[in-house]
Amino acid sequence: MRLNSSFYKRDVLFVAPDLMGKTLVRKTNDELLFYTIYEVEAYGGVEDEASHARFGKTSRNSIMFAQGGMVYVYLIYGMYWMLNIVTGAEGHPQAVLIRGVKGLDGPGKVTKALGIDKSFYGEDLANSKRIWVENQETKPEIIQKPRHGIEYAGEPWKSMPWRYITVPPFQSF
DNA sequence: AGCAAGATCGGT
DNA sequence: CCGATCTTGCTG
Numbered sequence: 001m002r003l004n005s006s007f008y009k010r011d012v013l014f015v016a017p018d019l020m021g022k023t024l025v026r027k028t029n030d031e032l033l034f035y036t037i038y039e040v041e042a043y044g045g046v047e048d049e050a051s052h053a054r055f056g057k058t059s060r061n062s063i064m065f066a067q068g069g070m071v072y073v074y075l076i077y078g079m080y081w082m083l084n085i086v087t088g089a090e091g092h093p094q095a096v097l098i099r100g101v102k103g104l105d106g107p108g109k110v111t112k113a114l115g116i117d118k119s120f121y122g123e124d125l126a127n128s129k130r131i132w133v134e135n136q137e138t139k140p141e142i143i144q145k146p147r148h149g150i151e152y153a154g155e156p157w158k159s160m161p162w163r164y165i166t167v168p169p170f171q172s173f
Numbered sequence: 174a175g176c177a178a179g180a181t182c183g184g185t
Numbered sequence: 186c187c188g189a190t191c192t193t194g195c196t197g
Contacts, residue, residue, distance in 0.1 A: 059194095077190065152178085174196105177196105
């Protein structure tokens with residue numbers, strides 16, 4: 001079942017861990033792709049020196065100020081599209097970066113495999129016909145670590161444990 | 174108007 | 186560790 005708007009309108013620190021193990025669905029012209037969300041990072045509002053929202057509202061991040069459930073896509077290093085999900089209430093910029101899904105380790109690989117580009121900017125996950133997230137009963141075990149690639153943010157932001165990673169299933173024999 | 178740096182990735 | 190590649194937001 002597709003997650004609705006109220007799921008995303010909560011604070012990013014609740015939404016980010018809750019997205020783990022959920023199914024990211026991408027519908028193209030001729031196929032339906034399902035990916036289990038495996039690793040994400042939470043980015044906060046203007047106070048978070050690692051967040052794009054730290055500059056206030058700009059042309060790039062304006063969708064972060066909308067209500068939760070919108071897609072925030074941007075280009076990094078001139079090459080890779082980053083897929084983010086806006087969370088929280090309108091006027092409270094927050095977003096979750098989708099860093100990895102099962103079988104695709106890395107945010108740039110995720111967007112490449114799913115064919116995500118700038119045209120998805122502002123897409124509403126609660127209503128979109130080409131991308132959404134579906135609920136799953138089982139919740140994976142999660143560990144938290146500092147976010148990746150944000151040394152510039154300084155303390156305490158670069159140390160906040162806002163990267164959520166699914167613990168791989170224990171291999172027994 | 175110009176510039177430094179970036180929520181990355183793949184190859185040395 | 187380094188280069189690719191180009192948008193962004195800041196500075197002047």
